Amino acid sequence: MVLRIAIQKSGRLNEDSMKLLKECGIDIANGVNKLRTEASNFPIEVYFLRDDDIPQYVEDEVADIGFVGENVVYEKNKKVEVVEQLGFGKCRLSIAVSRNEVYNDVSYLHGKRIATTYPVIVRKFMEEQGVDAEIHEISGSVEIAPGIGLAHAICDLVSSGSTLFMNGLKEVETVLKSQAVLIKSSHLNEEKQRLLDKLLFRIKAVKRSKNNKYILLNAPNDKLSEIIGLLPGMKSPTVLPLAESGWSSVHSVLKESDFWEIIEKLKEAGAQGILVVPIEKMII
Numbered sequence: 001m002v003l004r005i006a007i008q009k010s011g012r013l014n015e016d017s018m019k020l021l022k023e024c025g026i027d028i029a030n031g032v033n034k035l036r037t038e039a040s041n042f043p044i045e046v047y048f049l050r051d052d053d054i055p056q057y058v059e060d061e062v063a064d065i066g067f068v069g070e071n072v073v074y075e076k077n078k079k080v081e082v083v084e085q086l087g088f089g090k091c092r093l094s095i096a097v098s099r100n101e102v103y104n105d106v107s108y109l110h111g112k113r114i115a116t117t118y119p120v121i122v123r124k125f126m127e128e129q130g131v132d133a134e135i136h137e138i139s140g141s142v143e144i145a146p147g148i149g150l151a152h153a154i155c156d157l158v159s160s161g162s163t164l165f166m167n168g169l170k171e172v173e174t175v176l177k178s179q180a181v182l183i184k185s186s187h188l189n190e191e192k193q194r195l196l197d198k199l200l201f202r203i204k205a206v207k208r209s210k211n212n213k214y215i216l217l218n219a220p221n222d223k224l225s226e227i228i229g230l231l232p233g234m235k236s237p238t239v240l241p242l243a244e245s246g247w248s249s250v251h252s253v254l255k256e257s258d259f260w261e262i263i264e265k266l267k268e269a270g271a272q273g274i275l276v277v278p279i280e281k282m283i284i
């Protein structure tokens with residue numbers, strides 16, 4: 001029995017999807033133009049597909065699981081379950097209009113034509129907002145539409161905003177925030193679910209390691225309790241005596257998001273020689 005996973009063949013999600021599987025200790029030969037391959041050390045078979053097709057393959061049980069953007073999951077609206085956010089492919093689906101337009105709120109879009117590759121999501125958003133707009137579906141190069149008179153507005157993916165900027169557009173509404181997710185079929189048998197649980201255990205360990213840093217520092221013993229109070233740690237910080245009397249080495253794990261603030265406080269409290277080290281895997 002193998003778990004069949006669908007990932008993007010080429011494009012924005014391909015590299016990070018392959019990287020995540022590798023970080024999970026799964027060795028996959030990435031043969032050029034090979035659309036189907038097996039891992040040598042985990043019962044998994046990988047299908048390389050167009051990202052738009054992945055929800056359909058999973059609904060049809062041709063693949064058991066897939067890595068795909070939330071934007072595609074919501075647009076395709078297939079019967080699949082979203083199991084885990086993967087932390088890459090972060091972007092947003094936004095409405096943009098020409099930079100010269102005066103835009104105050106969504107009522108601007110009333111009676112206007114919006115070009116997009118996401119007609120389902122945009123239609124739902126317009127309904128929720130009570131705006132009656134015409135949705136014009138196109139399959140790519142969406143940002144060109146206002147400049148050539150095809151539409152008044154567009155709805156497309158944005159991350160840095162440089163594509164919008166280069167095309168004389170400004171972002172005016174965020175419709176959806178998106179990142180890559182793991183989706184699964186609703187009909188996995190027990191054995192496949194067990195394989196998925198094994199993969200998920202590894203994915204969570206990899207994700208956690210990316211969100212945390214290992215920190216080592218030297219502390220004068222009279223400041224130890226104050227410094228320990230600043231450090232969360234997995235259970236509690238490790239404290240070891242230094243060769244020089246009156247000093248200790250303190251080891252702990254810090255969340256990336258809290259990192260700079262805590263470092264500043266540690267310095268103020270008398271910590272010295274602070275080292276910060278990436279964590280490769282983190283199992284709790």
Ligand SMILES: Nc1ncnc2c1ncn2[C@@H]1O[C@H](COP(=O)(O)OP(=O)(O)OP(=O)(O)O)[C@@H](O)[C@H]1O
Nearest residue numbers: 008011012013050051052069089090091157158159
């Ligand atoms: N600029 C971006 N920054 C981050 N993530 C993005 C960006 N653009 C798209 N994504 C995410 O990556 C996914 C794949 O984007 P990509 O542009 O490679 O798709 P595509 O051209 O439709 O590819 P395919 O050939 O597989 O159909 C998107 O659905 C989205 O979730």
Ligand SMILES: O=P(O)(O)OC[C@H]1O[C@H](OP(=O)(O)OP(=O)(O)O)[C@H](O)[C@@H]1O
Nearest residue numbers: 012141156157158159160161162163164
């Ligand atoms: O805000 P930015 O950082 O400029 O990114 C946004 C662009 O990225 C995506 O396209 P991509 O470059 O993947 O090309 P594609 O349209 O051929 O898929 C998306 O469709 C936007 O055009």
Ligand SMILES: [Mg+2]
Nearest residue numbers: 050051052053
């Ligand atoms: Mg696509």
